[in-house]
Amino acid sequence: MVDYNSKEWLRTIFSLHRGDTARKLGPTMFGMLLYCTAVAYFIIEHVHPGPDSDLKNIAIMHSLLGFVISMLLVFRTNTAYDRWWEGRKAWGSLTNNSRNLAIKLVHILSESEQDDRQFFRAMIPNYAYALKNHLHSDFCPDEWEACPGLTRLVRCQTGTSPTRWP
Helix, strand or coil: CCCCCCCCHHHHHHCHHHCHHHHHHHHHHHHHHHHHHHHHHHHHHHHCCCCCCHHHHHHHHHHHHHHHHHHHHHHHHHHHHHHHHHHHHHHHHHHHHHHHHHHHHHHHCCCCCHHHHHHHHHHHHHHHHHHHHHHCCCCCHHHCCCECCECEEEECCCCCCEEEEC
């Protein structure tokens, strides 16, 4: 995932050459620019199209292509917004379910079970952090709150998830 600071938009504009898309498409687009320039020069200088030529209708073709490309962009934007909205709903559901679990545990656990209360008080928010780190393919135990039941977190053999050590 790319971290983006919306307040530093000027740097983002000038760092476009570092992106994969610009790097892969740059040579092809430059080649197309040279090709189109050569074709336009040949037609203007050597063919000399007349006033009744079909080349006068090129503007209509560009308008139609612009319309098609704008429709494709609209559909891509709608799809991206739908994915963002779905993620927002899932995160809201996680927040509500975590809150409901905490409320139910307050009533289920008796006052004498302080160790269990402290455990769940730390682990319910830790689940959200662990989920975020899992989705980012990251391992950041520094964000987690210390839990009475877990004394030490170490990496598994795969190096991606923690294991419990007494």
